[in-house]
Amino acid sequence: MKISGKWLMALPVLVLCAPLSLFAEQESKNLSATIETGAAGLAVSDDISRVNEYSSIRTKPGVNPYGKVDLSVKGAGITLDGDVRFMDSRDQTHNVKLDVKRVLRSSFSYDVFQHWLDHDQINYLDAAIPKAPALSGPSTTIGTNTAFLESNNTITPNFVPGFLVTETASGTRYVANSWTPTAGYTAQQIGRASVFGEDLTPNADFSVVRREWKSHSDLTLPQLPNLTFHFTYRNEDRNGMEQSIGMSKCTSCHVTGKGKKIDENTRDITAGVTGKFGLLTLNYSYMNRQFREHGADPTMTYDPALSPGMNFPANYLTAAQGFDNRLLYDYRNGGLRYDVTPDSNKDSHVIKAKLDLPHNTTMVASYVNTTVDSTKTGDADIFSLDQGKLKTSYDAYGGRITATPWKNLTVTLRGKAEKIENDDVTLSFNTLPVVDVASWGTAPNQFTPTAESLSPTRHSVLSRDVATLGMDTVYRLAKRTTLRLGYEYKNEDRDDELFGKTETHKIKASLNSRPTNTLSMRASYTYKDIENPFQNPDAALVPTTSVMAPFTTTVIGGPTYGVSFYDERIADLSNQPDSVHEGAVTATWSPSARFSTTAYYRVKMEQNDLNTSSWKQQTHSPGISFWYAPSDKVNITLAYNFMKQTSKTDFCQGWYDG
Structure with missing residues (x-):
């Protein structure tokens, strides 16, 4: 409160x-x-x-x-x-505006505000912790915890302690059924629990203070009355602390939260000119942006990696099942950087032209060219990149024409062509030579990668060509009633064939009416048909084969662990819809200049029929508001909004928990 x-x-x-x-x-x-x-x-x-x-x-x-x-x-x-x-x-806030004989018009501002950020306690992830087994051997007190040597408590599929604990200095391993964070030790939840959340800064408050200096000037010289020169300078600093979420796996998914220092600076310099030549107006602007992050990167010491073992237990599979280790790091690498924000530079050129023609006809054209380069670095002995800066370029051509062919009809035709190019990057990985703890089976094993798997080329999913065409019409049905209709087609053709091409058809309609001087109403409907929305192909659902008696469980077939679990997945996943229905109804009653009330109802239905499942989401949001002004200097507003959203998918956490 x-x-x-x-x-x-x-x-x-x-x-x-x-x-x-x-x-x-x-x-x-x-x-x-x-x-x-x-x-x-x-x-x-x-x-x-x-x-x-x-x-x-x-x-x-x-x-x-x-x-x-x-x-x-x-x-x-x-x-x-x-x-x-x-x-x-x-x-x-501080603002100053200066006008010198309409030749020079300048504005200056300085704003400071604090943004309080959310703090995720990560206390909802302990999802399927199994019953704690009885541990044997002499116990050791570590902080407030009771631990046992792992060598006296061999981990097997039927014997899974709650935590595997590693002493950082010596590498000695312990097992425990409960664990409270203790200095000098790293702990990871193992076994049948799928996720384990741990807030490392439970009492921290996260916030960022934003300070912005901004100045803008327009200069119109008497000798050049058709030209106006523009200059803008902006400098923004963001300082504070935000929560950084990281994850360690190759046992359970160990999700942790800690503080990340924020010390960012963004500097913009913009210059341009606007020219008016009769019916034609031209504008050009150039902007240079520099972003720098001066705060230290957060680091994480990852959990010890566990191997399923060289072989599964006898009689469980007829053939040996190996573990093709592709791990890059674990606790032996010490604190590693994560959640890194790269420095970047941006240059942008914008050209606009507007032509005012007779009969309420207007033509607008624009061109935008933007390049951004960001600094990227690898981690020594883990991975490296083939280049230190990645470049992104954006080119866009746009046009719009608005005309009134008949008295009560206005038509707008618009189009845009965009091209985004982002550098591909080749990464060189150095995998761990051996995963030295076996959590299932008898012995850990080693992966001998091929040259291709060590140095893959990552193709940018950002690179694409986008074409958008649309038409909007406004028709005046009666004196106080207006009908709006619109259609838009959008084609996103990505360079990476894995994600393919997305085509979107959008139809929208709205009716605005004011039947009386005190009542106004509006109804709108929008439909989207999306072919191949952005999704993760082959992201889940590995086919299983039954095991002969006396075993009644199912196992995943294939020559190796990694190939079976990753390369044989068949199900596409996405939380993006391939069809959307959205409608809204609004009514406003204003019986006097001092009172008005508005009632509305919005509904949105989304779904995606994937290749092996479906995703659906429905949102209902009714509401009402009242406004009353008993005097010129006093007004009262009362509003209520209700929202109900339901989502449904065929995949669940319980299946992953086993």
């Missing part, structure tokens, strides 16, 4: 020491000013990131003075307007 307020306070000492005119609104021919001061308070009895994510009072609980100033100065063809709002050091 959040409680906030403002109190205007009389300050008698300041009033006695300063002219009264400083504390009241002043109006004269050349000067006007308003000053407001008081106190702002905030009390929070819940998660501050949920009830005060973007603060408008103050950034944390407590009370502080605040001030607001508005100033306007005019004279000799020069106008200067400014306003200041200061709540606290992390919640303030």
